[in-house]
Amino acid sequence: MAAIEFTGKEIYSRVLQAVPGVSENYVLNLINEALIDMGQFLQKVEYAKTDLAHNQLWYNLDDDRAITVNKVFRCAIKNDAGEYIQIPRLTNQEIKQFYSEASANTTWTEV
Amino acid sequence: MAAVSSTYKDPSTSFVWWIEGDRIAIATEIGDGGTSETSETKLKPVQLGSGNTITDGMVISYYAEPDKLTSITGTLDIDNTLQPLLIDYVKYKALMDAASREDNPAIAQIRMASAQQCLSTYREGLRKFGMKKNEKTGGTRGIVPANMR
Numbered sequence: 001m002a003a004i005e006f007t008g009k010e011i012y013s014r015v016l017q018a019v020p021g022v023s024e025n026y027v028l029n030l031i032n033e034a035l036i037d038m039g040q041f042l043q044k045v046e047y048a049k050t051d052l053a054h055n056q057l058w059y060n061l062d063d064d065r066a067i068t069v070n071k072v073f074r075c076a077i078k079n080d081a082g083e084y085i086q087i088p089r090l091t092n093q094e095i096k097q098f099y100s101e102a103s104a105n106t107t108w109t110e111v
Numbered sequence: 112m113a114a115v116s117s118t119y120k121d122p123s124t125s126f127v128w129w130i131e132g133d134r135i136a137i138a139t140e141i142g143d144g145g146t147s148e149t150s151e152t153k154l155k156p157v158q159l160g161s162g163n164t165i166t167d168g169m170v171i172s173y174y175a176e177p178d179k180l181t182s183i184t185g186t187l188d189i190d191n192t193l194q195p196l197l198i199d200y201v202k203y204k205a206l207m208d209a210a211s212r213e214d215n216p217a218i219a220q221i222r223m224a225s226a227q228q229c230l231s232t233y234r235e236g237l238r239k240f241g242m243k244k245n246e247k248t249g250g251t252r253g254i255v256p257a258n259m260r
Contacts, residue, residue: 006194008183014198018225019205024183027201031180031187034200038189039176041237046175051114052137052168054159055144059169062133067175072135074172077122084170085119090127095138095154097146111170 039070047111052077057099060106067108115163127154137169196236203229 012027048067050059061069076084119125125140142151142158149155159165178188187194206226213219 003191005186005191006198007186008180011187011198011201012183015201015205018202019209019222022205022209027205028180028183030201030204031197033204034197035177035180035187035189037200038193038197038237044175044177044188044190045172047170047172049167049170052157052159052165054161054163055156057136057138057156058131058134059137060134061130067173068178069171070174070176072128072130072171072173075128075135075137076170077119077126077137078117078165078168078170079119079122080117082117085122087122087126087128090129090136090138090154093129093131097144097148097153097155099156109167 039068048108049111050106050108056101058101065106065108067110113163114166115159117165117168135171190240192240193236196233196240199229199233199236202226203233 008024008028008031011031012024015022015027015030046067061067061072074086075089076086079085119139119141122139127138129136137157138154139157140152140154142155144150144153144155144158157165157168180187187197189197203226206222206229210219210222210226213222
């Protein structure tokens with residue numbers, strides 16, 4: 001049985017009970033504002049992949065990408081058999097050589 | 112750029128990742144970057160030969176933000192336990208705006224009180240169901256000891 005889910009229209013009808021006369025577009029904007037606010041909380045898990053590029057240390061995760069990341073919790077690299085092998089997180093968060101190259105061309109694809 | 116195949120036998124022993132700001136870093140001990148700090152066994156960016164890439168060489172798992180609602184007839188991209196809270200948030204904002212437009216102070220007061228009620232329901236629900244705050248930016252967290260005075 002399908003889960004109970006509200007549509008924007010149903011929320012609009014609820015808001016009309018409290019504040020008569022508001023427009024659909026106004027409520028749509030408020031719904032998206034609410035989604036941004038609730039997006040601060042961990043909710044849904046997704047996966048995305050991108051190309052590994054020569055001599056590129058940084059891969060962008062900012063909101064300009066095709067994905068919207070709150071928190072990365074796992075990373076895997078493709079091996080010679082085409083399998084994705086999980087790699088460890090570096091706890092001290094840095095390496096000795098400094099790299100500042102831009103990675104604006106990082107293109108993520110949702111898996 | 113030329114696509115090359117992965118030659119890594121076991122990336123779990125030679126690769127690391129971390130987050131800095133809104134970027135993820137991938138470093139490896141394999142290959143030689145040409146300096147004493149980027150030689151074999153030192154952590155450095157992936158070395159594939161100039162211009163080369165490994166197509167779909169990396170996969171990340173992450174907590175995502177909900178998708179934007181583009182149409183009033185669309186459904187919400189959040190867990191349904193949180194959807195009633197979203198209604199409370201929308202009503203809170205709508206009531207606040209309506210209160211500020213209202214000429215009659217008594218009605219404005221009632222709307223403000225209703226808005227506050229919606230806000231407290233929203234906050235209480237998020238505390239129960241929203242899990243913990245996100246960590247969009249990486250980095251070491253500080254621990255503040257309790258003040259015993």
